[in-house]
Amino acid sequence: MLLELARPHGVENILWRKFGAGIDAPGGAETIQRVGQTMLLEGLCRDISAALAANGVAACVVKGPVFAERLYPISGDRLFSDIDLLVDPAAMGEAIAVMERLGYVQPDKAWDNSQRDMEYKFAHPDHPTALIELHGNLVHYPRLRRRAGFGLRELLIAGDGDGRAPAALLATAIVHATLGHKLDRLQMLVDVLQATRRLPSGSLAEVANVLVRLRLGLEAAVCLSVLARLFGDRASMELSDRLPSGLRARLGRWLISPDAVVHAQGTHHARRSWGRRKTFRLLQSLPER
Incomplete structure (x- = not known):
């Protein structure tokens, strides 16, 4: 019951670890899947960061992976479902070009508010759930x-x-x-x-x-x-x-x-x-x- 309450708030992994829940506990398989997704994203993040740096794009990884590494005593307590990079707005065009050269694609949208929101989303061609977001500003509205x-x-x-x-x-x-x-x-x-x-x-x-x-x-x-x-x-x-x-x-x-x-x-x-x-x-x- 406690695990079910924690899941929508994104803290279930902490409880899952602290209370010693097994993989058969409610949501256990889902949590393991999220851990795998996090590991995949960490590898993609390293490659993207290296490519942006090699092309002289001023950018910084923010939120999920940095929080997990720098703030949490056990990094696995902070899972994340995408990678966010804060990019100098003046370099956003080149950052988008780098992502495209790496094979990432922007999801089709009925309408596109990327410029207004200063947020550009990309999906990995082989892993459509692996999302990368380039932000010119973390305040989108x-x-x-x-x-x-x-x-x-x-x-x-x-x-x-x-x-x-x-x-x-x-x-x-x-x-x-x-x-x-x-x-x-x-x-x-x-x-x-x-x-x-x-x-x-x-x-x-x-x-x-x-x-x-x-x-x-x-x-x-x-x-x-x-x-x-x-x-x-x-x-x-x-x-x-x-x-x-x-x-x-x-x-x-x-x-x-x-x-x-x-x-x-x-x-x-x-x-x-x-x-x-x-x-x-x-x-x-x-x-x-």
């Missing part, structure tokens, strides 16, 4: 990008030049959870939690300042508030205390309660959760004064 965007430039600012630094991974996880998605999976918040725990001692004030400078203060305050309440995490509490506490942040913290996240994937209270998360999305879209 233009209305949200007017207030806070997150491209390769912002990633490097967050990490002080290192896109794999803990602060850069924290900013990426916050953007993924709140601006890419609507705080609808625990896995994304666990990414934020793990990144917060990896911050160097004594760096919280500097990290808080960078998040505010990147216009992620609202999103960071909400994520960390939920983590502090959900897990009682000290690092999340301390960083949250250093973030803005104005009206917008207070309203965001009230809207996104731990229940709002947990119930996002459930059948009970799902409508209430959707209403709260939708209202928060509207709050995010308001321009800053």
